[in-house]
Amino acid sequence: MGTSGLGRRVLGPLCAVLLAAGLLAAAPPGASAEAPFDGGRTRFSGTPVPTGQTDGPVWAVEVAGGRIYAGGEFTSTRPSGAAAGARETGQGALAAFDADTGAPIDSFSPRFGTFEDDAVPTVWATALSPDGSRLYVGGNFNSVDGQEARRIAVFDTASGRFLGQVGRNGVDGQVTALAASPDGTTLYAGGQFTQANNTRRVRTAAFDVTTPDGTGGALREWSPQLSGTIDFVGGAPKEALRVVSLAVSSDNARVFVAGPFREVNGTPMQGFAATYEGDGSLVPGFRGDYFSVPYGWGTAVEVAGDEVYVGARDDGTSGLTRREGVYSLDSTTGAETWYLNCYGDTFGLQVVGADLYVASHAHDCSANGGHPETSPRTYLAIEAVNRATGRVKPYFVQTSGATQKTRLLSRALASDGRQLVMGGGYARVNERLQGNLTRFRTGSAAPQGVVAPQVSTCRGCRQVRVRVPLAFDRDDVRLRYEIIRRNQTGQPVRRIARQSVIWRKGAIVFRDRGPARGSRVFYRVRVSDPTGATRLSGRSRTVRVGRP
The missing domain is CATH 2.60.40.10 (Immunoglobulins)
Structure with missing residues (x-):
């Protein structure tokens, strides 16, 4: 920040x-x-359309099978326009909404259980299979509808049917990142665990998901070793050592890892690394200092074609050396195409056509042709960026009224090309009441x-x-x-x-x-x-x- x-x-x-x-x-x-913004038009209107809401933060969103799936730390959903406490459904952790109307789908009502009676079941991460037919979810839960599902589960996107647990025994700690390989054979998982399928896998694991229902079973060799805690100013630990985002190169050969760590396989890599999909070894050419040392770290990774986009946050570095924006890198060599030098932490990325949409709380993007620092400070929840140049386009979505446990507002983005969906921890979008989930259609607002x-x-x-x-x-x-x-x-x-x-x-x-x-x-x-x-x-x- x-x-x-x-x-x-x-x-x-x-x-x-x-x-x-x-x-x-x-x-x-x-x-x-x-205003020195990029002259190109954005695909989506900056004014939201009606969408169901949740009573707590939404950490992950996907659009598939005619539905919007939202996972997070909530216990209920409600229709668009309904005040908190009114017309609540009681559907928590994972919910579905009609992709055309935005209304909650009442028939989708999986019940998640946890190991701790007083804990709120939480979905921290989601991923789609390449064909969009399966939804993988990871988080803090041990069952779905009374069936064992140790922190990783899979659902049919068209019907919402629970298909089962991923792996034979899941993992023994929270899952905070998921990514499916483009060829559909492997599900990569990251988080705060030490075992997968009762086998030692510390914070990273990969599952074979070639079974017809996508539940998989066997572990793959990939498991890069992460170390080095990200400290805050003064040396106090600020972030738990974990993976927060994963992505796989278009040719299935490389797996990108982001999170609050400082080393991978014993090599200095500040918050981001590119690894080989086989043994998890580091890919040469990718730098270890894209982000500020020692306080910066990668928060979001998105692959599109030959490019990999990486966003970050930084709670300690001051001055112009701070890196909180987004890198565009060659996904094979790690060469930098451009760097979006926005101040204000980045949390989610979504490529749609020629644009990259960035979920953040950016307050100064003037170095890349965007909004300047103002007093009082102006925060934008989404920036639209020209993928070819890294220049900011006009797109002025704002959120406010953060829910408990987060003041970081917009956290996740997803799109089917017709709409952009934003999840996070907020009570208002563009000054209108809308809790934690919203969407924007193609077109332009008046x-x-x-x-x-x-x-x-x-x-x-x-x-x-x-x-x-x-x-x-x-x-x-x-x-x-x-x-x-x-x-x-x-x-x-x-x-x-x-x-x-x-x-x-x-x-x-x-x-x-x-x-x-x-x-x-x-x-x-x-x-x-x-x-x-x-x-x-x-x-x-x-x-x-x-x-x-």
Whole structure:
């Protein structure tokens, strides 16, 4: 959770012209006059659509079989719009929601048990089989529907049917990361365990899952050895030694491991390593210091084609050496393609087409063309990033009202191409009540914050001063403002383009010399984004021009 980064001032030609003409108010001190975001469009709207909710954090999400699966530390779900405690289902740990409507699926109701009577069964990690037909879940539980399932279980995604425990005896400690190989033969697991199938496997294990139901049985050799606790400033242990994310290269040859560790197989590797899928040995070429030594560590790994994306957090390093953003690396050589230098810990990654979506609480992405540090601080729950360049795109999703045990808000992302699903620990999304789970459809939302202009004139004046407060858009920065006199919506008296962002206050000021002396006029403003999504303000007050 970093401190402020370096902001930027960029003054575009359009703004310079408008300022010179007296048509645009100057930006407030410390604010950028132009938003330097990547010009490409994002696939998803920044405004959520109705989705069921949970009463506790969602740590993992998947979309498959016409369903959204959410796993976490919750004990119940409820429909979209329902207040906490209303219309609760009592479905905990793992729940399903209709992928079209977002409504909870009541017929999916697996019951998880734990070894400790007072513990809340928790799903920390999920993974899909390559064909999307099976859902693997890992966490802290020992049974599903009364059947043994020691911390790893598998479900049919289309029906939600519990298929069984993965492995002959599961594992003896929490599972916090899962990944299925692209060829569907192997399930990789990471966490805080010391045995798998009653065989020594410390924090990492791999299961053969070639059986028809995907439950598997035999252990594979892969089990890299992790060591070195991540300490906080002053040397106090901050994070338990474990794996938090796993991913497998597209050719099945390499397994990527991330978590709060400092060594792998006795070699310094700060929070991230690439290993061979066979024996778990290290792949040459991958550095041991992508992240800040000694406090940084990898939190999320996502593979797409020949690239592997790795996000991180850092609770100790100060200054510009802190690494909390995302690396894009060649998945074979470890060569760096780009680094997204955002401040604010990263927790989830999802590739969709040409974009990489990043779940975090970023507060300064100015080094990569995103939002600057502001006061008070502006946090974004998701950044959209151009995969080719590493530059930030306009996408302004915000969460607030963290639930107990986490103030880290957005934690997991998933997509089927039609929608982006976000899980985490929050009570609101874009200032509207929505507990811990939400989703965004493809398209663009209309501008927000569109209010009636403020107008004034003076005794004997033959003009009206029209002040238009800046609006904002959740998925665009290039907005067009059309100032409308009276009800002449088809003939705006002035059109002005202005880059607008949610954290920047300000206004466009226009002096209208068109009305006849003695006439009474009022104004509206119509604001539109590049897709044509439009919002019309209400009426200003009416003023009389050139009154004696």
